[in-house]
Amino acid sequence: MENGSIQKKTVRWHKRLGAYLLAAGLVDEQTLSKALEVQRTQHPPRTRIGKLLIDMGMTDDVNIAKTLASQLNLDFIHLRNLRIPNDVLSIIPASIATSSMVIPISKKNKKLVVAMANPLEQYVIDDLRFITGLDIGIAVAPESEVVSAIDKYYTNNPNGGLSEDVDIDAFLEIIEDEIPLDDDDDIQNLIGLTEQAPVVKFTNHILANAIKLKASDIHIEPRHADTLVRYRVDGIMREILHASKKSHFSVVARVKIISNMDISIRRKPQDGRTRIKFGNKEYDLRISTIPTSYGEKVTIRILNPDGADLHIDDLCLPEKDLEVFKAQVHRPQGIILVTGPTGSGKSTTLYACLNELNSSEVNIITVEDPVEYDILGVNQVQINVKAGITFASGLRSILRQDPDIVMVGEIRDKETASIAFQASQTGHLVLTTLHTNDAPSAVVRLVDMGIEPYVISAGLNCVLGQRLVRRLCPKCRTPDPDSSNLVKRYHAFLPEDVTPIFWVSKGCDHCHSIGYKGRLGVFEVLKVSRAIQEALVSTDAMIKVRRVAESEGFKMLAYDGLQKAINGITSHRELVRNVSIQTLDDFISSFNQDPIT
Numbered sequence: 009m010e011n012g013s014i015q016k017k018t019v020r021w022h023k024r025l026g027a028y029l030l031a032a033g034l035v036d037e038q039t040l041s042k043a044l045e046v047q048r049t050q051h052p053p054r055t056r057i058g059k060l061l062i063d064m065g066m067t068d069d070v071n072i073a074k075t076l077a078s079q080l081n082l083d084f085i086h087l088r089n090l091r092i093p094n095d096v097l098s099i100i101p102a103s104i105a106t107s108s109m110v111i112p113i114s115k116k117n118k119k120l121v122v123a124m125a126n127p128l129e130q131y132v133i134d135d136l137r138f139i140t141g142l143d144i145g146i147a148v149a150p151e152s153e154v155v156s157a158i159d160k161y162y163t164n165n166p167n168g169g170l171s172e173d174v175d176i177d178a179f180l181e182i183i184e185d186e187i188p189l190d191d192d193d194d195i196q197n198l199i200g201l202t203e204q205a206p207v208v209k210f211t212n213h214i215l216a217n218a219i220k221l222k223a224s225d226i227h228i229e230p231r232h233a234d235t236l237v238r239y240r241v242d243g244i245m246r247e248i249l250h251a252s253k254k255s256h257f258s259v260v261a262r263v264k265i266i267s268n269m270d271i272s273i274r275r276k277p278q279d280g281r282t283r284i285k286f287g288n289k290e291y292d293l294r295i296s297t298i299p300t301s302y303g304e305k306v307t308i309r310i311l312n313p314d315g316a317d318l319h320i321d322d323l324c325l326p327e328k329d330l331e332v333f334k335a336q337v338h339r340p341q342g343i344i345l346v347t348g349p350t351g352s353g354k355s356t357t358l359y360a361c362l363n364e365l366n367s368s369e370v371n372i373i374t375v376e377d378p379v380e381y382d383i384l385g386v387n388q389v390q391i392n393v394k395a396g397i398t399f400a401s402g403l404r405s406i407l408r409q410d411p412d413i414v415m416v417g418e419i420r421d422k423e424t425a426s427i428a429f430q431a432s433q434t435g436h437l438v439l440t441t442l443h444t445n446d447a448p449s450a451v452v453r454l455v456d457m458g459i460e461p462y463v464i465s466a467g468l469n470c471v472l473g474q475r476l477v478r479r480l481c482p483k484c485r486t487p488d489p490d491s492s493n494l495v496k497r498y499h500a501f502l503p504e505d506v507t508p509i510f511w512v513s514k515g516c517d518h519c520h521s522i523g524y525k526g527r528l529g530v531f532e533v534l535k536v537s538r539a540i541q542e543a544l545v546s547t548d549a550m551i552k553v554r555r556v557a558e559s560e561g562f563k564m565l566a567y568d569g570l571q572k573a574i575n576g577i578t579s580h581r582e583l584v585r586n587v588s589i590q591t592l593d594d595f596i597s598s599f600n601q602d603p604i605t
Contacts, residue, residue: 025072025128028079034067069125069150076127077148085113085123087153092161096120099140102162107206108132111157118517119143125151134249139217141520207258210251211266214259215293215308217248219286221520224310228263230256230303242478242527243351260297260304267295275299281378289313294378316381318360326568328561329533333472336535337361337439342469343432347444353476353529354441355380358415361439362386365413374415375402391417399424407431416440422458429459432467446564447473447534448554451544465544471534473565475586477578479526480511481519485576488512494580498570508574512581530572530587532565 026044029035035043043061061067077084096112099120105111110124110132120142124132127146137144149157214237218226223239223246235251251259264271267280277298284291294309320334337344344361346354359381366372366385377391377399387409389402397405400423403416407427418441419425432438444450450471454464488494488510495508502508513523534540534557543552554562569583 025076025126028128029061029067029072029075031079034071034075035061069152073125073148073150080127080148082127083147085147085149087111087113087123087149087157090157092157097161099142100136102158104136104139105158105162108135109151109154109158110136111154111161113147115142119145121145121147123147123149123154123157125149125154131250131252138248141517207255207262210255211259211262215284215310216286218308218310219291222312222526224312226306226308226310228256228259228306228308230300230305232302235259241522242524243476244478256303260306263295263306263308264297267293269295269297274304292380311380313381315356316359316363316383318356318363320360320364323357323360323531324528324572325531325533326563326571329531329563329568332535333470333533334364336470337364337437339437339469341432341435341437343428343438343440343467344469345450345471346439346441346474347447347450347471348441348474349443349445351476352474353527354474355417357472357474357529358417358439358441359383362413362415365437370412371410372413372415373406373409373411374417375399375406376415376417400427403427403431407436411436413437413439418442419457425454425457425459429463429467432469433463444473447471447532447562448557450534451553461545465536465541468536470536473532473534474529475565475569476527476529477569477572477582477586478524479528479577480513480579480582481516481523481525482576483518484514484516484523485511485579486514488580490580502570502574509576510573510580511576512579524582528572528577530565530569530578530583532563532568534562535560 026035026040030037030040039061061072062069074084076082090113092111092113096115099115100110100112100122108124108129109126110122112120112122114121120136120140122136122144124146125148127133127148133144133146214226214228218239221239221241223241224243225240227236227238227240227245229236229238230253234253235256237248237251239246239248261271263269264278264280267282269278269280277296279297280295282293282295284293290313292311292313294311296307296309297304298307299305320330320337323330325333336342346357348354362372362374362383366383368385371387372385373387373389375389375391375397379388379390382388387406389397389406391397391399391402399416399418399420403414403424404427406414414428414431414436416424416428416438419428428438428440442450442453444453448471450473451464451468455461489512491510494510495502513519515521515523519525534553536544537556537560539556539560540553543556566583566587569578569587570580572578573580573583
């Protein structure tokens with residue numbers, strides 16, 4: 009390579025190509041203005057300014073490449089006599105190399121060096137970094153040589169080692185020239201646009217990489233100057249890429265078409281669903297659109313089929329709580345209540361219970377909003393308010409279907425709660441969820457709904473409170489520098505026979521430099537014993553229930569969380585983020601049990 013060294017970190021260049029060529033003296037203002045005027049008079053797709061200058065005889069691709077390399081402090085490279093190993097070529101699929109005019113030339117450790125004719129296309133660099141999981145170094149090469157190299161190493165090289173599972177045209181260069189659509193555009197033209205290969209491939213790229221990263225949600229968000237794509241991975245939003253604003257209408261329309269929405273409706277929220285196959289698995293997608301100031305925002309929920317196969321033993325409950333909970337789930341009647349905020353994994357726990365109970369000897373019926381996973385042998389009913397199927401009406405109807413076990417997605421009102429408790433006292437086992445902060449406060453919530461305490465006492469088997477926390481990456485976790493202070497804070501209930509230690513995230517290739525990989529639950533199980541039943545009917549039920557439960561061995565979910573923190577499964581910081589300092593402080597003040605062992 010002829011000058012400088014490949015950039016060490018991400019740099020964003022905000023000037024346009026013409027400005028760099030002008031600053032370097034390769035063209036004068038008059039020539040550049042003339043080229044820009046020609047470009048403005050063209051209908052999309054417009055010729056790139058560099059190509060126009062070459063066609064005008066003002067320069068060539070070698071001079072353009074050298075100028076950009078000098079102006080941006082990058083290496084200039086000739087590709088004519090360069091030999092590129094197949095293992096390097098296989099990192100970038102042919103479709104990506106061709107559409108983005110980029111070719112990998114070397115790899116060392118976690119850094120991939122690529123040659124490209126136009127390094128100002130920052131979105132290409134961002135996407136390469138995202139797809140490969142590597143740092144990207146850039147060298148500038150003449151466009152003709154990049155084209156020749158792609159033709160030599162990919163088009164005419166059957167042994168290029170292409171990775172078929174990521175062979176998706178992910179980039180937006182082709183889509184850049186699409187015209188934003190107004191409400192008066194012809195719908196048939198829009199349908200035709202969404203069937204074009206670049207739009208289809210870009211949409212597939214977003215979906216495929218979300219599944220690859222185990223994202224639960226995709227957010228496609230229009231902004232003033234661009235479109236932002238974000239994934240929710242392990243409960244945390246991650247910014248993935250910035251797409252051209254010009255592509256937004258066609259991508260949204262494409263998503264609407266595959267999810268059977270009306271693409272002509274843009275000023276009202278819509279909901280849809282579809283199924284896709286990735287590898288050997290089929291995924292359900294739940295799509296929601298909503299109009300915003302800059303266009304329609306799309307949110308896609310990805311339902312991983314692995315979630316339907318979990319059993320209670322897979323939930324990571326503490327050993328004693330696991331025994332208690334499984335025993336209550338196997339009782340012939342009563343209510344099993346799972347509590348926690350939105351996104352705490354309540355539905356997954358209910359499905360694990362259904363898998364535990366599912367057999368040919370019982371009739372299981374669910375009423376859900378929405379039905380997240382299909383379970384063989386279980387009769388599942390979808391809420392449909394327009395058709396008159398609500399949680400209350402659906403529950404009332406399925407009780408006439410001779411069920412043994414009933415699962416209600418959520419108790420939202422007094423009517424649903426009343427029917428559920430009636431069912432629990434007439435020979436049915438009812439599994440359901442409720443939004444409360446912890447297990448003991450579920451009782452107060454039910455009373456606030458209008459359920460009589462004696463009814464709750466008679467029908468409630470147990471309450472499972474839970475949160476989800478991220479797992480520390482086992483490959484790169486490191487001791488928490490604040491461990492000594494944390495040990496002092498929790499010394500009263502930490503092991504005395506060993507020196508406990510807390511851990512923090514660091515980040516490595518295994519976890520994509522995040523420090524966490526996957527999630528698990530922290531739990532508390534409140535078994536409704538006879539003493540708690542008596543406390544439920546007292547005037548100060550909330551206080552008595554908690555005191556009685558603690559005297560019988562009930563431990564707050566903060567206890568389970570701390571146990572997993574000192575075992576290096578999660579971090580104290582993650583625990584605080586999900587359980588809150590106040591809950592931990594309450595735990596400390598109320599703790600009167602044996603230390604963690």
